[in-house]
Amino acid sequence: MIESVLSVLSHHLKLVIRQLSAAELSELEELRIRQNRPLEIISRGRSRFLTADGTVTDEPGKAYHPTSEDCAKLLDLLTNHSVYSYEEELKRGFITISGGHRVGLAGRTVLEQGQVKLLREISSFNIRIARERTGCASQLLPLLSDARGGSILLVSPPQHGKTTMLRDLARSISGGYTCGQIRVPGRKVGIIDERSEIAACVKGVPTFDVGPRTDVLDHCPKAEGMMMMIRSMSPEVLIVDELGRDEDAAAVHEAIHAGIQVLATAHAASLGDIEKRPGLRTLYESRAFSRYIVLRKLQDKVRVAAAFDESGSALTLAAAAGTSGR
Amino acid sequence: MLNVLGAVLILFASTMFGFRQSLQLSRRPKQIRELIQALQRLETEIVYGFTPLSDALQSAGRPFSPAIAALFQEAAGRLESDQGRTAEECWARAVETVWADTSMKTGEREVLERLGCSLGISDRDDQQKHIRLAVTHLQAEEQKASTAQQKYAGMWKSLGLLAGALIVIIMV
DSSP: OTHHHHTTSOHHHHHHHHTSOHHHHHHEEEEEEETTSOOEEEETTEEEEEOTTSOEESOGGGSOOOOHHHHHHHHHHHTTTOGGGGHHHHHHTEEEOTTSOEEEEEEEEEEETTEEEEEEEEEEEEEEOOOOOTTGGGGGHHHHHHTTTOEEEEEEOTTSSHHHHHHHHHHHHHHOEEETTEEEOOOOEEEEETTSOSSOEETTEESSOOOTTEEEEETOOHHHHHHHHHHHHOOSEEEESOOOSHHHHHHHHHHHHTTOEEEEEEEOSSHHHHHHSHHHHHHHHTTOEEEEEEEEEETTEEEEEEEEETTSOEEOHHHHHHHHHO | OHHHHHHHHHHHHHHHHHHHHHHHHHHHHHHHHHHHHHHHHHHHHHHHHOOOHHHHHHHHHTTSOHHHHHHHHHHHHHHHHSTTOOHHHHHHHHHHHHGGGSOOOHHHHHHHHHHHHHTTSSOHHHHHHHHHHHHHHHHHHHHHHHHHHHHHHHHHHHHHHHHHHHHHHHHO
16 A cells, blocks of 8 residues: 555655554555655654654654655656646646545646646645545444435544545445345445545546445546436445535535435534535535434544434434344 | 788778768758657647657657657656656666667757756646757757758768778778
């Protein structure tokens, strides 16, 4: 997994990272490279710095400072030596590399008629390491059965495992799963993967296991993608990441009224935040989702912090699991 | 008898040397022209096709004579196979490898090496500017090479033979 990250780093940075122990490598969440500033790593939600000989420190002064050459090389290798063919990605500010890792970029923006045209002189890179956690969604499966085919919105702040969860849900639903005594057969799943994070497609083929009955629309805007999927691929379950805009909400409505179960995520800390976001509020008020699940990452494990039904009243988790066992 | 044989050999060798020089002179402008066309193809691939650099190089060099095609194939191959090397390094190595097989001189080589520094590392507008700049420089080199060819290509042919004759006469 980490190899695909190392393959885009300059020789020098590669040497520094390789000196980390296997345990530290396996816990690495983010690698932040800023030109002429300390090399930062984030693991287990904690930010620290890396020195040139690969030791982890809390003092930024001792850390290795990536050079302009390190950064130039990183950009060259990230874009497969062809920055010009990544203009769309540079406009959006991130590149997804093979393995599903997302590299966020910051630098000087170039504007055209007041709109961001692209990024130049890129000096900050944030490599978010994607991990496949097979089975992490098993705790959600009782809630899924409990919703009886109703749509579900997963809610958490960034970096709390929504996408990881969504990916594992796709795999379970598409392959079929056993919940309590009941065997639930696999269903057709359509993923609209706007940022190539759920399935991490490379040349259109998913690199993560998203299940045998899953189709992926890669790099496609969510609202448009949902409509395309419904028209062309007859999915029974639609999976989308990070709802927020008004057109997303309209497309979700469309899908739900077409009899499709929608599993989606949204950035929000609680159900209260959902009501405050205009795009999501309409969905909430029209009771489009029959379950809201709030996720929290605790000690590197994603947990269900709370669950709510369509009217926003809290479900006790035991009760939710209990009903499914009936 | 042996004298005659030696004289013939010297004459033959120096004539061939003259012919080779003249051939190099006439090949140079032709290769520069091809190089210009190949770079223009590369520009199209990059600006209109968004083609990744290795594929763009492959297809840009394909229709040309072996010397020019080899440069582009070599660079494309290195981009694919040399893990962790930048486009600039791959291009420089490709130029290094194939240069001896071409008839081109240092002027063109410098233009290509300068182009290598900016290959692939910027947006399309910028790439286009760099490629056009390289093409302009190459056109100037091509002018010089054509003049040199007209002036000296014929001269080298006769000079080789005459120099051979001179050596033979001196030795006799």
